[in-house]
Amino acid sequence: MVIAKARAVDGPDKPFRSAEIKRRDLDSYDVLIEIKFAGICHSDIHTAHGEWGPVNYPLVPGHEIAGIVTDVGAQVTKYKTGDRVGVGCMVDSCGECANCRKGEEQYCLKGNIQTYAGVDKYGEPTQGGYSTHIVVQEDFVLNIPDSIELDVAAPLLCAGITTYSPLNHWGARPGKKVAVVGMGGLGHMAVKIAHAMGAEVTVLSQTLNKMKDGLQFGADHYYATNNLETFKELSGCFDLIINTVSARIDIDAYFSLLTLDGTLVNVGAPGEPLSLNVMSLIGHRRSFAGSMIGGIRETQEMLDFCAKHNIVPKIEVISADQIDEAYERVLASDVKYRFVIDTSTM
Incomplete structure (x- = not known):
């Protein structure tokens, strides 16, 4: 012992x-x-x-x-x-x-x-x-x-596997537009991994305070969500949104950013329930999903992927x-x- x-x-x-x-x-x-x-x-x-x-x-x-x-x-x-x-x-x-x-x-x-x-x-x-x-x-x-x-x-x-797993499962790759909500511990890893997978990556953060970092990490675009024009400009834009924040957000507003058959995946885990309008999903056959870390095999795959692409x-x-x-x-x-x-x- x-x-x-x-x-x-x-x-x-x-x-x-x-x-x-x-x-x-x-x-x-x-x-x-x-x-x-x-x-x-x-x-x-x-x-x-x-x-x-x-x-x-x-x-x-x-x-x-x-x-x-x-x-x-x-x-x-x-x-x-x-x-x-x-x-x-x-x-x-x-x-x-x-x-x-x-x-x-x-x-x-x-x-x-x-x-x-x-x-x-x-x-x-x-x-x-x-x-x-x-x-x-x-x-x-x-x-x-x-x-x-x-x-x-x-x-x-x-943080690595929590973001790698949904990006891998929902097919982040060249030709796909991926948005990452939040630029914290999870979010900055999601940006790096999605970029390495070849997707076009956009950060959706409350402010532009971390914009320089986000672009250095591999984001192609960076928008402030405290600007309502962001939601108008990006309407129907993304194939996949990874929500990394552990707080309540206006889920319906983010659904509006998904294209036909787009998916919003929650990996952040707020301490209180979220609410949504089902019509936000029905209109464009959108999906709302969750993802929790990954299995041991996928976690090892993530570590090897990060080593190959120099992601830390x-x-x-x-x-x-x-x-x-x-x-x-x-x-x-x-x-x-x-x-x-x-x-x-x-």
Whole structure:
């Protein structure tokens, strides 16, 4: 058993504190990972603040994990000591249902086991990557290509796959017009990936404050949504819209930007329900969809794609003592574009 140093929170309004957590002894197919970097995702904030339902505190968040293998179980064949690896939003699934057999473990019919705020097959609560070590069974560990540094690799395990998966599924490619709503941690990755896939990319952000960045990341166009003329000018324009924001927006206004058979996909997860007018869909056979990360196979595909196209997030590395400040800055949209914790500061 390994005693890991960590940062834990004891309630929705509590600050993070130093903690020690036990990581289980290695089972036959387990991998022990020394975590080097852990990204901060908006989902961490929603969960730590109890906005998505009851939480079993104390909680150690973190599902954007990059590190080094330090030990493996007796029957592990995929990894060895010294390998550069990552762990994303889930650490297990039933492996037997139709969705798991398709390689879509994120949609496990029995419910996948989340990296944190879940309960593992041993009946123990899962604790995440704001820590120095984690034990994960090998099928849910990812190989990080050598060309991607570990600090920038961490956010790919959520922000990367959360945007890659819908762009891949709905066919972003040359000849397709893709809009990205929001230019935060998810949005800037969506721009980079959609551009690399060959699509014509437009950013739809509240203001033009990040326009220079958006164009550098690969956007062909950049519009401010606080200007009502934007919606008139772009009416019926896009084949695919990826909505990355975790707040309520006027969904009907964005539906008007879709062409015939266009699709708006939500990857941002607001804490309150959205409403829509069904006539916004019926008029041009438009679709409203959602997407949640990707399966292990697709996540590895994403990492390899990012390595091939030199795609990495723009990050700000912080110490473990800065997590509370980082949460406040994320909520104030004061980050370009992802915070990453240096776990050596635990």
